[in-house]
Amino acid sequence: MSDVDPIFVSVADAARILGVSNWLMYRRLDEQAIESRYEGRKRLVSYASLRDYAAALPEVAPSKDVSA
Numbered sequence: 910m911s912d913v914d915p916i917f918v919s920v921a922d923a924a925r926i927l928g929v930s931n932w933l934m935y936r937r938l939d940e941q942a943i944e945s946r947y948e949g950r951k952r953l954v955s956y957a958s959l960r961d962y963a964a965a966l967p968e969v970a971p972s973k974d975v976s977a
Contacts, residue, residue, distance in 0.1 A: 917946065917953035926959055937962070 918926065923943070924934035934954075937943045944958035 915956050918956055918959070920945075920952055920954055923954035923959055927963060 920934055920938070921931060924931045927934070929937075934943075938945050938952070938954065943962050944955040946953050946955070
């Protein structure tokens with residue numbers, strides 16, 4: 910592959926890139942947290958949107974509230 914980032918990737922590749930399940934990827938797409946487009950019936954995920962989504966994820970895991 911070349912040194913140029915792709916414009917779009919498949920849903921399965923997007924899930925693999927982020928390290929999440931296909932189910933979670935479709936959920937994020939449906940929530941419009943990650944941008945996608947359609948080529949015919951095939952859903953394509955914006956590679957730039959994946960990078961933006963990953964950059965916005967928290968760096969530290971939320972603390973567990975054991976007092977509840």
